[in-house]
Amino acid sequence: MTEERETIELSLVIPVYNGSRTIGPLVEHIQTIFATTPFEIILVNDGSDDESEMVCCELAEKFPQTVAFMHLSRNFGEHSAVLAGLSHARGQYVAVLDDDGQNPPEEIMRMLQELKRKNFDVVYGHYIEKKHSRFRNAGSWFNDRVATFLLQKPKELYFSSFKVMNRFLVNEIIKYRGPYPYTDGLIYRTTRKIGQIPVEHRASASGPSRYTFRKLVRLWLNMFLNFSIKPLRFSVYVGLLVSAFSVLALIAIVIDKLWITRNMTFGIPTVLASIVFFAGLELMILGLVGEYLGRLYLDQTGTPQYVVRYTVQAGLKNESSAVAINGEDRSERNATAL
Numbered sequence: 001m002t003e004e005r006e007t008i009e010l011s012l013v014i015p016v017y018n019g020s021r022t023i024g025p026l027v028e029h030i031q032t033i034f035a036t037t038p039f040e041i042i043l044v045n046d047g048s049d050d051e052s053e054m055v056c057c058e059l060a061e062k063f064p065q066t067v068a069f070m071h072l073s074r075n076f077g078e079h080s081a082v083l084a085g086l087s088h089a090r091g092q093y094v095a096v097l098d099d100d101g102q103n104p105p106e107e108i109m110r111m112l113q114e115l116k117r118k119n120f121d122v123v124y125g126h127y128i129e130k131k132h133s134r135f136r137n138a139g140s141w142f143n144d145r146v147a148t149f150l151l152q153k154p155k156e157l158y159f160s161s162f163k164v165m166n167r168f169l170v171n172e173i174i175k176y177r178g179p180y181p182y183t184d185g186l187i188y189r190t191t192r193k194i195g196q197i198p199v200e201h202r203a204s205a206s207g208p209s210r211y212t213f214r215k216l217v218r219l220w221l222n223m224f225l226n227f228s229i230k231p232l233r234f235s236v237y238v239g240l241l242v243s244a245f246s247v248l249a250l251i252a253i254v255i256d257k258l259w260i261t262r263n264m265t266f267g268i269p270t271v272l273a274s275i276v277f278f279a280g281l282e283l284m285i286l287g288l289v290g291e292y293l294g295r296l297y298l299d300q301t302g303t304p305q306y307v308v309r310y311t312v313q314a315g316l317k318n319e320s321s322a323v324a325i326n327g328e329d330r331s332e333r334n335a336t337a338l
Contacts, residue, residue, distance in 0.1 A: 010039040010112070011091030012105075015081035019099035020051040022205045027059050027067060030105045041067045042085040047075030060312040068313040076306045077218065078161070079181045084306045087174045095164045096183075101205040102131060103162040111164040114197050121169040121191040125162035125199035139216045146223055151188050157196065159184035179303040180295060182222040221291070232292070235285040242281060 012030060016023055027041060041063075043056045053071055060069040070084055082096055093112055097103035107125060115123045130137055148155055165187070173186040187194070311318045 008038040008040055008091050009093065010034070010037060010108075011089035011094045012039065012041045012108070013044065013082060013085030013089055013094060013096045014041065014099050015044050015046055015078050015085065015096075016048060016052050016056060016099045017046045017075070017078070017081075018048045018050045018052060020048070020055045022100045023052065024055055024059060025205070026099065026101055026105070027063070031063060031066065033105050039066060040090060042070065042089055043067065044070045044072065044081040044085045046072055046078065046081040057312055057317075064314050068311065070311050071309045073307040073309045077215070079183045079219075079222070080306045082183050083174060083176070083181050084308065086170050088311075089170065092167050093164060094167075094170050097162050102202050104200050104202060107162075107199040108164060111197060111199070114195055115164055115166065118195055119193065120166075120195040121193040122163055122165045122187055122195070124158060124160050124194070124196040126158050126196045127160060127201035128198045129201060131201050131203045143216070143219065143223075147184070150223060151185060153188055157194065159188075162199065163187075176305075178295070178299050179305055180222045181305060182219070185223055231288055235288055238281070239285065242278070 014023070014026070023043065027043075030039075030041060043059065045052050045056055056069045056071070060067045068088070070088065072081065072084065076084075085096075086094060093115070095108045095111070097105065097108070103125065111123045111125060114120065130140070144158060147153055147159055153159075169187065169191060172190045173183065176186050
């Protein structure tokens with residue numbers, strides 16, 4: 001990106017993953033909607049394996065005054081791509097939306113007006129009717145329940161990927177130092193001045209959802225392990241419960257052996273089943289603790305949130321990479337004309 005970061009009214013950050021068929025029409029549409037508003041579009045290609053890189057470069061060349069492009073070195077995940085875009089956004093207000101056309105850009109001005117009118121730090125778009133697949137809807141429902149439990153957010157608040165934030169909030173959440181970001185968790189731990197308004201949710205122009213079960217699990221783990229110690233406390237409670245159950249069972253066995261049946265015996269299968277149960281419980285708790293320690297290790301060794309292979313802005317291609325390590329953007333740039 002350029003060294004001089006002139007402030008503008010609105011930035012639109014769009015993480016792109018295999019969106020070569022949809023990102024072009026979306027950017028063209030945005031150009032017409034915000035023709036009278038000082039704005040910029042930041043496209044962040046998150047390791048796509050289709051023609052997204054070429055399409056985004058062409059868009060940055062076609063609209064040099066309003067479109068910037070960041071090409072990440074590999075797939076880091078949607079939330080890392082969003083943080084990459086937020087770190088380079090110049091707007092006093094920043095909108096985040098998907099690349100597949102499901103989030104209508106027309107709704108952004110309504111969300112922005114709500115944010116200004118009620119002095120919110122962020123306004124989420126709450127979908128009137130979701131047009132996701134059944135699998136994606138089920139994953140979103142479970143994700144919302146997990147967020148409600150771990151982050152203690154209100155049940156009626158829905159963390160959607162479609163949101164508008166002010167500059168204060170953007171500046172705060174890009175300070176995050178860990179390699180496994182969860183954008184909505186960062187938002188909720190920073191502020192409670194959160195609003196939401198009903199918005200339209202369109203059918204994806206790219207076909208079936210690109211959110212796989214693996215990506216959903218990774219999102220859940222980031223939420224579980226980065227923004228709450230409740231899993232550790234839960235493991236303590238489980239350990240105490242199992243210990244209490246074992247003591248009660250032992251007392252019951254002694255009473256039954258001495259005063260009731262007096263000939264009660266347990267065979268090898270029962271003993272083996274008990275051993276396997278407690279061994280599995282211990283492995284689960286050790287694995288949980290190990291996951292926390294592993295993430296701490298990766299954080300301390302400088303695992304990056306993202307690595308930018310190159311950027312394109314104002315018709316210039318910056319060949320050198322930018323690496324976000326521990327929340328700091330370290331880069332060396334060599335600008336060349338496209």
